[in-house]
Amino acid sequence: MTDAAEAGPFDGMLKPAIDDDSRPFWEACDRGELRIQRCAACGVRRMPPRPLCPHCRSFETAWDVMSGRATVWSVLVAHPPLLPAYGDQAPYNVVVVALDDDPSIRLVGNVVAAGDAPLDSIDPHTVEIGDAVTVAFRRLADDVALPVWVPA
Amino acid sequence: MRDATAIVGIGNTEYAKALDRPEKVLALEAILAALDDAGIDPADVDGLASYTMEGTEEIEIARNLGCRAVTWFGQVGYGGGAGCGVVGNAAMAVASGQCDVAVAWRSRKRGAAASRPWAGVRDRVGGNQQWSRPWGLLRPVDEIAMLTRRYLHEYGGSREHLCNVAMAARGHANRNPAATMHAKPMTRDDYFAARWISEPLCLFDNCLETDGAGAVVIVRADRARDCRTRPAYVHSWAQSIPLDHQTMTNFFTDDPLRGPAWDCAAKLWAGADVGPDDVDVAQLYDAFSPLVLLSLEGYGFCGRGEAPGFTEDGGIALGGRLPVNTSGGGMSEAYVHGFNLIIEAVRQVRGTSTAQVPDAEVSLVTSGEGVPTSALLLVRR
Ligand SMILES: [Zn+2]
Numbered sequence: 314m315t316d317a318a319e320a321g322p323f324d325g326m327l328k329p330a331i332d333d334d335s336r337p338f339w340e341a342c343d344r345g346e347l348r349i350q351r352c353a354a355c356g357v358r359r360m361p362p363r364p365l366c367p368h369c370r371s372f373e374t375a376w377d378v379m380s381g382r383a384t385v386w387s388v389l390v391a392h393p394p395l396l397p398a399y400g401d402q403a404p405y406n407v408v409v410v411a412l413d414d415d416p417s418i419r420l421v422g423n424v425v426a427a428g429d430a431p432l433d434s435i436d437p438h439t440v441e442i443g444d445a446v447t448v449a450f451r452r453l454a455d456d457v458a459l460p461v462w463v464p465a
Numbered sequence: 466m467r468d469a470t471a472i473v474g475i476g477n478t479e480y481a482k483a484l485d486r487p488e489k490v491l492a493l494e495a496i497l498a499a500l501d502d503a504g505i506d507p508a509d510v511d512g513l514a515s516y517t518m519e520g521t522e523e524i525e526i527a528r529n530l531g532c533r534a535v536t537w538f539g540q541v542g543y544g545g546g547a548g549c550g551v552v553g554n555a556a557m558a559v560a561s562g563q564c565d566v567a568v569a570w571r572s573r574k575r576g577a578a579a580s581r582p583w584a585g586v587r588d589r590v591g592g593n594q595q596w597s598r599p600w601g602l603l604r605p606v607d608e609i610a611m612l613t614r615r616y617l618h619e620y621g622g623s624r625e626h627l628c629n630v631a632m633a634a635r636g637h638a639n640r641n642p643a644a645t646m647h648a649k650p651m652t653r654d655d656y657f658a659a660r661w662i663s664e665p666l667c668l669f670d671n672c673l674e675t676d677g678a679g680a681v682v683i684v685r686a687d688r689a690r691d692c693r694t695r696p697a698y699v700h701s702w703a704q705s706i707p708l709d710h711q712t713m714t715n716f717f718t719d720d721p722l723r724g725p726a727w728d729c730a731a732k733l734w735a736g737a738d739v740g741p742d743d744v745d746v747a748q749l750y751d752a753f754s755p756l757v758l759l760s761l762e763g764y765g766f767c768g769r770g771e772a773p774g775f776t777e778d779g780g781i782a783l784g785g786r787l788p789v790n791t792s793g794g795g796m797s798e799a800y801v802h803g804f805n806l807i808i809e810a811v812r813q814v815r816g817t818s819t820a821q822v823p824d825a826e827v828s829l830v831t832s833g834e835g836v837p838t839s840a841l842l843l844v845r846r
Contacts, residue, residue, distance in 0.1 A: 327598045330591030360717055361596050367709065387615035387716075390664035391607055399601045404661070407602045409611055409716045419716050421597045432601055442618045459599055 323431075325398030328457045334362045337376045342458045347448050348376040349418050360418045379418075381448035383410035383462060386419055390437040405432035406440045410462060422462045425449070435464075467736065468846065470556040471689035471696035474503025474682030475808045480645050480799035484574065484676040489521045491678035492572035493529050499680040504693040505566055508533050512564030512683075514555035516571055516802060517542040526568075537563035541704075543712055545752055545833030546725070548803040549841035553702030555683050565684065571804040572678035597714045606671055606753060608713045609835060610663035613755040616722055617665065622758070622773030624665060628656045629776035630754040630789075631669045631796055636782055638793025641819040645673055646797040670754040672795035679804035681811065697814040697828070697843040700739070703732035704839040712836045725838040726763025726831065733840050734765065741765040744842075745825040746788050746813045748806035751795045756834045757781070761789075763834060783820045791820040806830050807841065814845045 331339045341348035350362040354371035365372055386409045393400045405423065412418045426434035428449030446462035453459050476498025478484065478491050486494075500507050507530040513523045523538045537558040541547040548571065555567035590598040602608065617623065635651040638644035651669070659668040689696035705728035709718045734740055741764060749760040758772035766787055767775045775781070781789035792798040792809035799805045810830035812818040831840040 325588075326601075327590050327603075328588060329595035329599055330589040331595075332591060335595060361593065361711070387611050387618070389602075389607055389610040389614055390661070391601055391603070392661040392663065395601070396603060399603060402601075404664075405601060407600050407607060407611065409615075417719065421600050421602055421714070421716065423600050442615070453599070457599075461600075 323398075323451065323453055325396070326453060327396070328453050331456065334364065338362060339457065341376065342450060342460055343456060345450055345458070347379045347381050347460055349379055349412070349415070351375045351377050358415050358418055360420065379412055379414050382413040382465065383420070383446050383448070384413060384416070385424070385440060385442050385444040385446060386411045387442060388440045399432070402432035404437050406435065406437035408440060408462065410446060420460065422460060424462050424464065427463060428461060466557060466560040466699070467738070468698040468700055468844070469560040469686055470683050471686055471698045472552070472681045472811050472843065473684055473689050473692040473694055473696050474499040474501075474505065475680070475811050476500070476502055477679040477805065477808055478677050480643065480675050480677040480801070480805070482645070482674060482676065488572045488574050488678070489525055491574070491676070492521045492526065492570055492680070495572065495678035495680040496526065496530065496568050496570055499568065499682045502694060503682045505682060507531060509566045510568050511536045512555055512558050512567030513538040514551045514558070514567060514569040515540050516544070516547045516551060518544055518802070519571060521572060537567070541839070543833070543837040545750060545802050546836035546838040548807055548832040548839065549702060549830055550704045550832065550839030552681060552683065552807060552841055553699070553704065553839060556699040556702065559683050559685055565688070567683040568680055569683065570678065570680035571802050573801055574676045575674050575800060593711055593714060602714070604663070605713060606666055607663045609753045609755060610666045611716065612721060612835065614665055616755065616758070619722065620770030620773070624657070626758065626773035626776050627666070627670050627754040628653055629781065630751070630757045631656055633776070633782040634751065634790045634794045634796040637791050637820045638797030641792050641798060644793040644798040645675060646793060666753060666755070669796070672752045672800040673797070675799040675801055677799050677801050679801055679808050681807060695815045695845070697811040698846055699841065700844040701733050701736035701842040702840065703729045703736065704837070705729035705732065706837045710837065715835055722759070724759055724763060724834050725836065726760050726834045729838050729840050730764040733842055737842055739827055739842075744787065744827050744829045746791060746822040746828050748791070748794065748810045748830040749789050750803045750806065750831050750833045751790055752800065752833060754796065757789060759834045760831050764829065764831065764840070783822070788820065788822050791818050791822070803832050810841065810843050814843050
């Protein structure tokens with residue numbers, strides 16, 4: 314079976330090395346869901362995921378499905394020198410978004426025209442802090458769908 | 466351990482884009498220079514302190530120097546956050562009697578293409594990097610650009626203020642014959658004409674790529690008085706990992722613009738007889754210009770959001786409110802993971818800097834902001 318991204322527009326882009334802590338996040342993304350880890354004892358969400366709740370020290374966790382609505386918290390515009398797969402799409406934006414359901418949870422992403430659109434599918438200088446965005450997923454590999462963001 | 470130990474020797478190689486000797490040889494050259502500066506026999510070195518990222522192991526240093534017996538050695542992690550902690554840990558080992566003559570060093574051939582950030586990068590990225598790298602947030606400069614854009618949004622300030630940081634460093638480097646940028650003056654027009662790297666950061670918001678090494682020698686205060694140089698006493702030092710910190714990509718905490726510097730500063734000042742108002746000169750880690758703004762606030766030289774204004778009207782240049790990075794720093798002297806900043810902090814206490822603050826008595830040096838960090842407060846007695 315070939316890698317879904319092979320020879321595609323996203324060939325050569327970096328993919329997560331999925332581990333015990335991150336597996337539920339990436340498995341949810343693979344199903345088209347944005348899920349965030351929550352402490353099953355005290356209810357506080359945390360990102361990045363980890364085994365122990367730093368508030369109440371419970372190992373019990375749950376994974377909440379989020380609405381996928383978010384607000385741009387910060388943005389940069391990357392220029393070369395970059396890894397070739399990224400340099401080919403530069404200049405492009407990288408954002409940190411805060412989730413509308415729980416603004417304490419932030420994620421790194423890109424604002425793009427659609428889930429399967431390249432990094433430079435939007436003029437990076439039009440992306441501003443405070444912009445409303447909605448999650449989409451970019452298929453990078455058989456086991457990896459990367460959450461990205463489209464203008465709301 | 467206030468003033469219980471002192472830095473009595475400093476040494477460094479030349480700094481350049483590419484040096485022909487290996488890192489090990491550069492390390493040995495810098496250490497020998499520092500020991501010669503102190504007037505201490507290399508055989509007497511019994512403590513060795515370095516960065517976890519250091520490529521030359523303690524055993525290599527020890528068997529090349531001919532150290533009779535090394536009885537303490539240790540390393541500190543987190544790259545540019547380590548430097549002052551390396552020296553601080555060595556000072557602690559000396560003060561507690563684990564060793565009598567400690568050497569701390571850093572040797573780096575960063576100019577080599579093989580040491581660039583993505584040399585050897587693989588298709589899959591794990592650990593903390595899986596939460597940033599896949600989206601093209603690839604380089605340290607991108608990580609800091611993200612925080613910078615948010616800083617400018619929250620507090621105002623502009624690229625003019627980042628330019629102030631770069632210009633102050635360059636002006637100091639132009640006075641320092643050992644600085645890489647000694648013969649290269651820079652204008653504000655040069656700064657604004659430079660190409661983007663990661664907006665809002667341009668080329669001149671970035672540190673240099675340098676080959677070179679530096680070393681310091683630390684002994685107890687009673688022995689320091691017998692050395693051939695004026696001692697720079699270790700008055701206070703500190704390290705910090707703040708609550709919920711993630712190194713470099715510290716975007717996930719409640720307040721990402723309050724980085725490790727704040728807790729490090731609280732510990733540093735709690736261990737000192739002096740405060741920020743007493744500091745005569747500061748070497749603030751400057752892998753990127755905005756780190757200087759964050760550090761000015763973190764170490765208490767101004768309030769939050771006030772660092773841009775602090776840099777105005779020559780505020781951080783020689784003769785200003787607080788001269789910063791008086792050798793040219795990482796941006797214009799050399800980027801050796803901040804070790805050249807430690808050496809310059811000692812020179813200021815000795816009165817031998819090429820951008821000397823008159824009668825400097827209290828000299829601060831900090832390590833990387835945005836990573837688990839450290840700071841060192843040196844004084845003249
Ligand atoms: Zn909990």
